[in-house]
Amino acid sequence: MIVNALLRAEAVSRSYGNTPALREASLSVAAGEVLAVMGPSGSGKSTLLHCLAGIFTPDSGEVWFDGRRLDTLNDGRRSELRRTAFGFVFQFGQLVPELTVADNVALPLLLGRVKRKRAYARAASWLERLELADLGGRRTGELSGGQAQRVAIARALVTGPRVVFADEPTGALDSLTGELVMELLVRLAREEGTTVIVVTHDARVAACADREVVVRDGRVTDPYASGLVR
Amino acid sequence: MSVPLALLGLLEREPSHGYDLKRDYDAFFNRGKPLPFGQVYSTLGRLARDGKVIAGQSEPGDGPDRKRYAITPVGKDEVEAWLAEPVAAEPSLHTVLFTKVVLALMLGRDAAGYLDAQRATHLGRMRELTEIKRAGNLVDALLADHGLFRLEADLRWIDVTQARLGALAEAVRER
Numbered sequence: 001m002i003v004n005a006l007l008r009a010e011a012v013s014r015s016y017g018n019t020p021a022l023r024e025a026s027l028s029v030a031a032g033e034v035l036a037v038m039g040p041s042g043s044g045k046s047t048l049l050h051c052l053a054g055i056f057t058p059d060s061g062e063v064w065f066d067g068r069r070l071d072t073l074n075d076g077r078r079s080e081l082r083r084t085a086f087g088f089v090f091q092f093g094q095l096v097p098e099l100t101v102a103d104n105v106a107l108p109l110l111l112g113r114v115k116r117k118r119a120y121a122r123a124a125s126w127l128e129r130l131e132l133a134d135l136g137g138r139r140t141g142e143l144s145g146g147q148a149q150r151v152a153i154a155r156a157l158v159t160g161p162r163v164v165f166a167d168e169p170t171g172a173l174d175s176l177t178g179e180l181v182m183e184l185l186v187r188l189a190r191e192e193g194t195t196v197i198v199v200t201h202d203a204r205v206a207a208c209a210d211r212e213v214v215v216r217d218g219r220v221t222d223p224y225a226s227g228l229v230r
Numbered sequence: 231m232s233v234p235l236a237l238l239g240l241l242e243r244e245p246s247h248g249y250d251l252k253r254d255y256d257a258f259f260n261r262g263k264p265l266p267f268g269q270v271y272s273t274l275g276r277l278a279r280d281g282k283v284i285a286g287q288s289e290p291g292d293g294p295d296r297k298r299y300a301i302t303p304v305g306k307d308e309v310e311a312w313l314a315e316p317v318a319a320e321p322s323l324h325t326v327l328f329t330k331v332v333l334a335l336m337l338g339r340d341a342a343g344y345l346d347a348q349r350a351t352h353l354g355r356m357r358e359l360t361e362i363k364r365a366g367n368l369v370d371a372l373l374a375d376h377g378l379f380r381l382e383a384d385l386r387w388i389d390v391t392q393a394r395l396g397a398l399a400e401a402v403r404e405r
Contacts (some may be wrong), residue, residue: 040393092405183364203385204378207356216392223350 005064006031008194012051012061012216014041014044021047021096023218024061031162034186034196041213045199045217046167048215052197053086054078065163083112087194088158089166094152095096095140102127102136105154112159126154137203146177153185157192164189166198170205182208233265234273235312238305241283245300248274258369274299282308327384331391335399345392352381352388 005028010046014022021044029035029052037155039045046140048055051063063071065085070078087108090092095104102123109119127133130150139177140148149169156164184199189196198209206212214221233255240246241255252270277283280303289296301309327348334341359374359381366374391398 040389048295203353203382205361207353207378209357209361212350212353218297221346223346 005029006033006066007052007197008053008062008064009048009058010062010064012048012063013164014047014051014056014058014059020186020218022051022058025215025218025220026222027052027213028196029100029163029197032190032193033211034189034209036209036212037197037199037215038201038203038206038212040201043195043215044218045215047218049143049165049167049199053163064193072112081176083108084159085162087159087164088162089149089156089164089169090166092145092148095155096142097139099137099140100136100142101113101132101143101151104140105158108155108159116183118211121217122158123154126158127151130154130186145173147179149173149181152209153181153188157188157194160192161194163195163197166196166200168200169198170200170202175204178202179204201205233304233314236275237270238274238277238282238301238309239313241299241308241395242306245286245298247296247298251299254261277305280304301322327387331398332402335395335402341395341399342392345388345395349385349388352385356381 008027009025009027010069011024011026012022013020013024016171023044025035025044025047025048037045045048047056051058052075054063056067058071061071062069063084070081073081074168082088082227088117096107099107102120105123106116106119108230109122115121122135127136130153132147132150134156135143135147135151140151143151152169164185166185166202170181173181182205184200186196188194196209198205214223236255236259237251240251246254248267251265251266251274255270256264263293263305274283274285278285278299281302283299283301286300289298330344331341333339334344355373356378363371363374363378
């Protein structure tokens with residue numbers, strides 16, 4: 001257990017109907033840490049991510065973020081927290097195809113009532129950091145898979161979140177592009193001091209993290225915490 | 231890694247002293263684990279004995295051996311044949327990992343725990359290689375990639391084995 005963890009799950013359980021997805025899963029993540037959550041398909045790793053991010057409410061157990069109980073907040077407060085403190089990168093389908101690249105990146109700021117001019121200036125700055133400055137006016141449907149994921153990273157980081165949740169962020173990319181995308185995500189998160197929790201079944205993605213845990217049959221195995229690895 | 235063939239290959243570029251061969255070998259093939267000078271000179275001695283290189287006259291200077299070595303036509307043929315020949319696929323069923331898992335199951339020990347620890351150790355090494363890739367040049371990156379892919383293959387085996395531990399335990403007990 002990490003002392004002064006930024007994000008913590010304690011004995012979290014969650015079922016879909018009669019099918020348990022998480023069984024008393026516990027996990028701690030330190031501020032600024034990059035954590036990989038690994039495990040086979042259907043093991044419960046995405047459900048764990050959704051519980052940690054306040055998207056799902058656990059059936060039992062507790063989720064704490066920055067000293068506050070997250071799972072007992074009402075929908076509105078959790079939604080606000082997700083918008084202000086969390087960023088998200090998914091495998092695909094997260095960008096709005098009708099909007100331009102710059103619109104997509106500015107969108108979380110506009111939803112947070114940041115003035116339009118300022119929102120677009122910050123979006124432009126992030127697009128530059130992700131080497132996408134020339135693509136601001138394009139529709140997202142015109143982008144390659146790697147470019148789209150870089151836009152997604154810009155959108156996840158533009159609000160200055162404390163935590164970025166990434167669910168198989170390179171799952172739809174070839175290995176070289178995936179590597180570049182992951183390297184960018186980790187480098188920028190470290191520069192910003194942002195915590196990253198990345199769900200992946202890809203060992204090369206996990207190797208970019210500081211530490212990994214494995215979810216199997218809804219339970220979390222942490223070989224470092226359990227003393228299996230010294 | 232075949233040291234004699236690698237040294238022969240380096241000599242095919244140009245005649246070289248033992249010191250230069252060691253430097254180039256360490257730079258390209260054996261990063262982090264330098265080739266001992268003694269091994270360089272003993273290997274060159276055997277290659278000369280077998281007619282694959284010829285040693286020039288000793289040159290004045292410091293060091294134990296100031297001879298310049300050159301590859302012979304016999305040596306060139308060997309390098310050419312070696313470079314064209316694919317390496318035999320390594321057998322995977324008798325690795326240390328497999329032996330440990332089977333023995334752990336036979337002895338009623340914690341095979342799943344062992345696999346978890348092995349996964350973490352592999353990932354730890356993959357982290358080191360990923361950092362080498364990030365910080366190094368293209369040669370470093372390609373060498374690190376080779377290590378990463380091999381470790382990744384082991385990890386896939388670890389995952390598949392872990393998913394089948396119950397069936398493997400039964401198979402081990404039945405024999």
